[in-house]
Amino acid sequence: MVPAASRIVLSTIEKSVGSPVQESQEQLVPQTQIRALMAEVLAQRRRQVLEAWVTRGGTIAGNGAAEDLQRDGAAVLSALGTALSGRNGRLDLAPVSRLLSDFSARRTRSGDRPEQTAGLVLALREAVLTELAGTGDPDDRFDAAREAARIVDELALGSFDSFLSGREEVISEQGAQLLELSTPVVRVWDRVVAAPLVGTLDSARAQVVMESLLQAISDDRALVAILDITGVPTVDTLVAQHLLKTVAATRLMGADCIVSGIAPQTAQTMVQLGIDLSEVTTRASLADALALAIARVAAHTDRSIRP
Amino acid sequence: MTTVPVVRIRNALVAAMQEDIEDRSALELADRLANEVAANGASMVLLDVSAAQVVDSFISRVIVDIARVCRLLGAQVTVVGMRPAVAITLVELGLTLDGVRTALTIDDAMTALEDGAGADAWRV
Numbered sequence: 001m002v003p004a005a006s007r008i009v010l011s012t013i014e015k016s017v018g019s020p021v022q023e024s025q026e027q028l029v030p031q032t033q034i035r036a037l038m039a040e041v042l043a044q045r046r047r048q049v050l051e052a053w054v055t056r057g058g059t060i061a062g063n064g065a066a067e068d069l070q071r072d073g074a075a076v077l078s079a080l081g082t083a084l085s086g087r088n089g090r091l092d093l094a095p096v097s098r099l100l101s102d103f104s105a106r107r108t109r110s111g112d113r114p115e116q117t118a119g120l121v122l123a124l125r126e127a128v129l130t131e132l133a134g135t136g137d138p139d140d141r142f143d144a145a146r147e148a149a150r151i152v153d154e155l156a157l158g159s160f161d162s163f164l165s166g167r168e169e170v171i172s173e174q175g176a177q178l179l180e181l182s183t184p185v186v187r188v189w190d191r192v193v194a195a196p197l198v199g200t201l202d203s204a205r206a207q208v209v210m211e212s213l214l215q216a217i218s219d220d221r222a223l224v225a226i227l228d229i230t231g232v233p234t235v236d237t238l239v240a241q242h243l244l245k246t247v248a249a250t251r252l253m254g255a256d257c258i259v260s261g262i263a264p265q266t267a268q269t270m271v272q273l274g275i276d277l278s279e280v281t282t283r284a285s286l287a288d289a290l291a292l293a294i295a296r297v298a299a300h301t302d303r304s305i306r307p
Numbered sequence: 308m309t310t311v312p313v314v315r316i317r318n319a320l321v322a323a324m325q326e327d328i329e330d331r332s333a334l335e336l337a338d339r340l341a342n343e344v345a346a347n348g349a350s351m352v353l354l355d356v357s358a359a360q361v362v363d364s365f366i367s368r369v370i371v372d373i374a375r376v377c378r379l380l381g382a383q384v385t386v387v388g389m390r391p392a393v394a395i396t397l398v399e400l401g402l403t404l405d406g407v408r409t410a411l412t413i414d415d416a417m418t419a420l421e422d423g424a425g426a427d428a429w430r431v
Contacts, residue, residue, distance in 0.1 A: 214394055252393075253411060303418050
């Protein structure tokens with residue numbers, strides 16, 4: 001799941017990567033030639049580059065960063081080499097970006113801070129520049145260094161972006177877990193289910209509550225459903241509307257709904273707001289609601305066993 | 308047009324609606340139920356919608372109408388076995404089938420209606 005904002009960042013990266021032709025017109029040495037030089041350096045001195053990268057990376061981020069780099073760095077370098085020696089003059093960094101994204105995501109999960117993840121990628125620049133320093137003629141070297149810096153910056157930007165989306169994924173997962181945790185539906189008696197609601201009831205949660213309550217009614221063949229709002233701090237018109245909807249839906253299913261746990265203060269607020277719950281069976285406490293529900297089920301069973 | 312089957316069990320009429328109810332078959336069912344109740348009498352009419360995946364505004368209006376007509380003729384109508392998803396959709400549309408009884412299963416509906424004491428009887 002890539003959030004909208006980071007998608008924009010990605011597309012700008014792709015755009016800037018995909019326009020080498022315009023840039024090459026401004027430069028004395030054709031860009032393809034520079035890239036070929038870089039690819040050559042990477043091919044001949046890959047081991048040294050990787051070594052320098054791992055050494056630098058290890059100092060930036062701890063916690064197994066050096067081992068991770070040692071393992072994944074070779075693949076990144078070889079992908080970068082392939083990208084640099086692209087025949088048609090286009091520099092396609094997408095495969096390298098993907099590898100680095102995976103790498104950054106893994107590092108994020110092992111607890112790296114954002115600057116560490118970006119730093120790991122930026123360490124590649126130093127490693128490449130050191131190796132470039134000893135090759136080619138001096139004129140080409142400057143252009144090559146500039147190009148190398150540009151490429152690594154782009155890659156670092158991409159890895160930072162994947163760091164962000166990795167974090168956001170974790171956050172949204174936790175949000176979903178919280179949503180599930182906070183809306184349990186329990187079977188409290190034969191053919192009676194109860195949903196103790198805790199926390200603020202917003203539209204998303206109200207929807208989840210309604211769905212899980214109706215499903216529980218269907219699964220347990222419940223005659224009575226109890227909505228306990230003891231843990232709901234405030235009941236405003238919106239929350240009341242959600243409650244009324246849930247009550248109406250339970251009724252459609254053929255079960256009765258009792259709303260319990262309305263605090264005295266909440267009751268007063270509701271009356272002042274003009275919220276009309278006269279159509280809903282309400283009780284002050286969950287105990288009262290349960291007693292009523294048990295009486296209801298007993299009455300039903302009595303009728304059904306009568307000859 | 309598919310006709311909705313109506314089965315008589317003693318003094319109850321049970322109509323089992325299909326997965327996808329056509330508007331015309333719903334109207335025809337309303338006609339048939341009214342005629343049957345008037346001609347042979349029945350104390351309860353059960354509309355089983357447990358197979359229905361979709362209940363739209365038209366069908367829900369027909370159900371409310373059937374309930375009113377049958378009550379005039381002396382029979383109590385209960386909608387039986389609505390699916391959770393259908394219930395949510397109807398509530399979101401604001402169609403709460405006012406004045407129509409509901410039950411989870413046909414068994415429950417018959418139990419609740421047998422001595423005329425419906426679900427309202429226990430409300431204090």
